[in-house]
Amino acid sequence: MSKNKNKRKRETVDVVANVIILFFAILNLFPLYWLFTSSLKNSSDVIKMPPDWFPKTISFDNYVDVFQNQPALQWTFNSIIVSLVSTVAVIVFSSMAAYAFSKLHFKGKNVIYIIFISSLMIPKEVMIVPLFRIIQDLGMVNSLNGMIWPNVATAFGVFLLKGFFDSIPDSLREAAKMDGAGEFYTFYKIIMPIVKPGIGALFILNFVQVWNDYLWQLVVGQSEESKTLMVGIASLMQDLNPNFAYKMAGATVAAIPMLVIFICFQKYFTKGLAIGAEKG
Amino acid sequence: MKFNKHALKENMTGYLFIAPQLILFLVFLVYPIIEGIRLSLYRINYTNEVFVGFENYQKLFQNPVFVKSTLNTVVFVVFIVALTVAFAMFVSAAVFDKNAKYVSFIRGSYYIPVMVSMVVMSMVWSFLLNPANGLIPYIAKQMEMSSVNFLGNPKTVLPVIIFVTFATNVGQAIILYIASMIGVPKELFEAAEVDGASRTTIIFKILIPLVKPTTIYIIIMNIIAVLKIFVVIQLLTGGGPNNASTTLMYFLYNNAFKFNQLGIASAVGVIMFLITLVLSVPQLRAMFKKD
Numbered sequence: 001m002s003k004n005k006n007k008r009k010r011e012t013v014d015v016v017a018n019v020i021i022l023f024f025a026i027l028n029l030f031p032l033y034w035l036f037t038s039s040l041k042n043s044s045d046v047i048k049m050p051p052d053w054f055p056k057t058i059s060f061d062n063y064v065d066v067f068q069n070q071p072a073l074q075w076t077f078n079s080i081i082v083s084l085v086s087t088v089a090v091i092v093f094s095s096m097a098a099y100a101f102s103k104l105h106f107k108g109k110n111v112i113y114i115i116f117i118s119s120l121m122i123p124k125e126v127m128i129v130p131l132f133r134i135i136q137d138l139g140m141v142n143s144l145n146g147m148i149w150p151n152v153a154t155a156f157g158v159f160l161l162k163g164f165f166d167s168i169p170d171s172l173r174e175a176a177k178m179d180g181a182g183e184f185y186t187f188y189k190i191i192m193p194i195v196k197p198g199i200g201a202l203f204i205l206n207f208v209q210v211w212n213d214y215l216w217q218l219v220v221g222q223s224e225e226s227k228t229l230m231v232g233i234a235s236l237m238q239d240l241n242p243n244f245a246y247k248m249a250g251a252t253v254a255a256i257p258m259l260v261i262f263i264c265f266q267k268y269f270t271k272g273l274a275i276g277a278e279k280g
Numbered sequence: 281m282k283f284n285k286h287a288l289k290e291n292m293t294g295y296l297f298i299a300p301q302l303i304l305f306l307v308f309l310v311y312p313i314i315e316g317i318r319l320s321l322y323r324i325n326y327t328n329e330v331f332v333g334f335e336n337y338q339k340l341f342q343n344p345v346f347v348k349s350t351l352n353t354v355v356f357v358v359f360i361v362a363l364t365v366a367f368a369m370f371v372s373a374a375v376f377d378k379n380a381k382y383v384s385f386i387r388g389s390y391y392i393p394v395m396v397s398m399v400v401m402s403m404v405w406s407f408l409l410n411p412a413n414g415l416i417p418y419i420a421k422q423m424e425m426s427s428v429n430f431l432g433n434p435k436t437v438l439p440v441i442i443f444v445t446f447a448t449n450v451g452q453a454i455i456l457y458i459a460s461m462i463g464v465p466k467e468l469f470e471a472a473e474v475d476g477a478s479r480t481t482i483i484f485k486i487l488i489p490l491v492k493p494t495t496i497y498i499i500i501m502n503i504i505a506v507l508k509i510f511v512v513i514q515l516l517t518g519g520g521p522n523n524a525s526t527t528l529m530y531f532l533y534n535n536a537f538k539f540n541q542l543g544i545a546s547a548v549g550v551i552m553f554l555i556t557l558v559l560s561v562p563q564l565r566a567m568f569k570k571d
Contacts, residue, residue, distance in 0.1 A: 014479055017374040025389040028447060032392065034415065035404040047413035097301035105287075106294025112302070117567065119309055121500065121560035125508045125529060126552040129536050129545050130315035131308065153308035158301060183293045212397035214511050215529075219537060230399045237403050237515055244407050251403040255396035262395045266388065273452070274459035 094157030368453035391451035
């Protein structure tokens with residue numbers, strides 16, 4: 001009897017908690033709803049008070065304006081190149097390094113790995129002044145290269161993938177070598193295919209991170225043509241143009257690719273992020 | 281002799297495999313740190329550099345805007361991290377053992393703002409909070425609040441930024457907690473349930489202590505993330521009103537790229553670097569203990 005009562009009480013607490021959580025989960029999506037619906041309104045409807053909770057007429061004019069009045073297509077292209085090249089380079093370089101740290105034996109391996117990993121939590125933004133001077137010296141201001149390469153210096157990929165390589169038995173590599181396979185062949189043809197899930201998680205996490213990065217791209221891409229989408233749409237916000245619908249359309253353009261990626265690859269986020277935390 | 285040759289070859293292979301990553305690491309991470317420390321000891325006028333010792337640091341601590349930036353950053357770190365950990369813990373503990381579709385819906389709705397980025401979310405919030413035609417001031421007016429310019433009032437600007445940053449980023453912590461809580465063996469809860477423990481007791485006595493490594497990770501990651509808070513400041517307030525919401529990163533950026541005070545900016549960078557280094561020690565120690 002008393003146990004039953006206890007159980008019912010327990011569930012009440014749980015139900016109340018979940019109702020609150022559900023309420024906030026939906027409320028938390030409201031700004032995005034407002035972003036999206038505002039971008040479909042015209043310049044006077046968007047600031048009308050009381051507001052239209054649903055847009056009365058749906059127009060895509062703001063989107064057309066963003067792409068016609070601003071080099072938004074160029075910005076999008078820049079963002080894709082910067083995110084894609086950074087990510088592919090991160091995967092190639094960090095999988096090679098992670099393989100070496102996990103499976104090869106060489107002098108100073110542990111010391112180098114510790115130094116590498118110690119940098120894991122240091123954001124590149126704190127070194128933005130010397131970093132910008134390097135980019136200046138390399139002649140990479142206003143170039144996508146200047147945005148790409150500092151991103152590739154991160155140790156995160158090495159750290160994430162080393163965990164995957166560690167879980168592969170050494171005997172596999174030894175067997176391949178016994179058959180006369182070279183080190184690079186073993187790495188590329190035998191070991192890499194096994195760590196595909198790790199590569200997938202790293203690809204998506206890194207792509208999203210670079211796509212959403214702002215400060216470094218803002219500093220490097222100063223000319224109109226070298227801006228990325230994030231920097232470009234943020235500049236719309238600081239623009240004197242009073243049409244908020246137009247600004248919201250720009251923000252939506254930057255948000256949609258990430259929403260699509262999230263919906264398609266939700267599993268990778270759950271897994272990839274958790275791996276980072278677990279290993280830590 | 282033959283064995284030595286083999287070892288040499290193995291060494292070379294190892295170095296070749298790490299070479300590309302190592303070179304980038306040295307050029308874009310190690311060198312900037314050293315160069316940043318050097319620059320912080322110089323007064324820099326375009327190409328002209330004069331060694332001034334710790335003058336930049338002395339100037340910083342006498343600069344009221346820097347002091348304000350530091351205080352604000354500390355306030356942001358304390359409140360945002362506390363809110364994030366508490367709320368993420370609450371959500372995850374209530375949700376993690378429910379059916380998979382519900383879990384994935386909750387996780388998704390809190391994580392989507394993280395996905396669409398701080399830039400986009402700051403733009404929406406800036407519109408929502410706009411005193412002339414934003415939705416929130418409109419609702420505040422309906423409720424007959426006296427002041428509706430929440431970002432222009434030094435008393436409300438910090439709480440608003442704390443809330444916006446928290447609401448946008450809490451999804452990250454929720455994903456981590458849920459993954460960690462799902463990994464806790466069910467038998468532990470069942471045993472406690474048999475003993476008549478309530479859900480609340482189980483959560484506080486068993487679940488939360490067991491996910492402590494995740495909590496530490498979330499706290500450290502979030503402290504570092506909030507320490508470099510920038511986007512929301514630039515897009516929502518520009519550090520205003522009257523420097524009321526300026527932060528270390530915003531101060532650094534302005535000194536470096538607006539006021540051309542590279543020595544001062546480097547000194548701020550060095551201070552932030554040292555803080556992150558100290559903060560990452562417990563995490564690194566835990567990582568190497570496992571290896």
